[in-house]
Amino acid sequence: MNKGHITLPVKVAIAAFSTLLLSGCFESNRSSAQLCENYPQICEKLNVNDGQCRHERTDLIWLRFDVVKKPSDLNKFDELQLTKKYAKCMESAAQIETTTLKSKKTLRTEALFHAYDEIERLEQELKNSYQPSIIYYRWTQGDQDALEQFLKLEETEYLDSPEMQLGLATYYVDKDKLHTIDLLMKSLAFYDGRGGSTKEKTIPDVIKSLATANHSIGKLDHAYMWALVGGEMGLAIAKEQQLKLLYPMEDSRRHQIADIADDIASAVEGGDFNANMLHQLGALPSNDNS
Incomplete structure (x- = not known):
């Protein structure tokens, strides 16, 4: 093979691979839109078709889809965390004045209040969960009953993780x-x-x-x-x-x-x-x- 030139078959392979990469990117975008079409409830009241908080919104949409497929406490907890992240982003986005489309501000404000409602709903659904990470979260939110539950797990394998040991340490630090x-x-x-x-x-x-x-x-x-x-x-x-x-x-x-x-x-x-x-x-x- 002439090392100074790329042969035709290799060029074809590279072109095909590039096409796959590009089509994969487009397919990812189409899949996200298709997801909203197939499951409108997971995208309803979000600021779709808006450039603000796009990454947070996309992550939340796909996590909501995971919850639809498997509504476990841990999946709901992940949804709660992403909803809070989305809400934090939207708190800034809701303040942005759009000069060309004033309706954007209303859309963002509605999405923000929707996020607040979803946080409250998810926290309510998880208030009796026995998952250690959720118990710890409830304690950090001021639930003293959750603290008692959490401390009872101290010598068990359920807290055998960096996060849970750090959580225990924050209780004992003083x-x-x-x-x-x-x-x-x-x-x-x-x-x-x-x-x-x-x-x-x-x-x-x-x-x-x-x-x-x-x-x-x-x-x-x-x-x-x-x-x-x-x-x-x-x-x-x-x-x-x-x-x-x-x-x-x-x-x-x-x-x-x-x-x-x-x-x-x-x-x-x-x-x-x-x-x-x-x-x-x-x-x-x-x-x-x-």
Whole structure:
């Protein structure tokens, strides 16, 4: 084969593949519109044919379709979360004055109030759910009965996830700092290294909470180490000079802790963290206040 030229069959294959990609994009759009035609109830009162909040609306439409197919509590909970995300977007969109089509503003306002109604409906339907994530959500919304239910699950496998352990930690943070730290480390241990909201939100919250909780009880080596872990993982932390003022120590010790932080950051990101890894920090000559 002449390496300087693309042969005709290859050109044909590339063209065909490009056509498939393009047709796939169009098909995706047609499918979304077809979904609304076949199941008008899932698109009714949304701001369809409007450029505002398009991505949030599309995600919500397809999730509503999932609920139609399988109306489980977890699917309804996902619908609730996406409805709240859609409503938040529409709160801004409803304020936009459209100079060419004044009816757009009315459409957006109606869609926003529809979203509020749907949030209320879904929360009502889920008020007796036994799914741990939903129980936790109800507690965060002020349901004290849900808090009691949630705490009863503490030593069960139902809370064996980064999110649920972090949820428990938020309850204990003002009551028992040592237990809070144990729960936060369990949260990291349950993380499998995958992407998504766990990596983007839960794990950063856990790392920052570990630095704060350790600092509050005088475990300064640990607090410094977790701050460095956060830095290794790209989180916004205090600048190096500020950290030196917060955690005064010999340079040799600072380098040792930095090496440990590097190992732990790599383990967390790879989903391989184990609380026993902190033993190497404990092996250093004590510099903590506890």
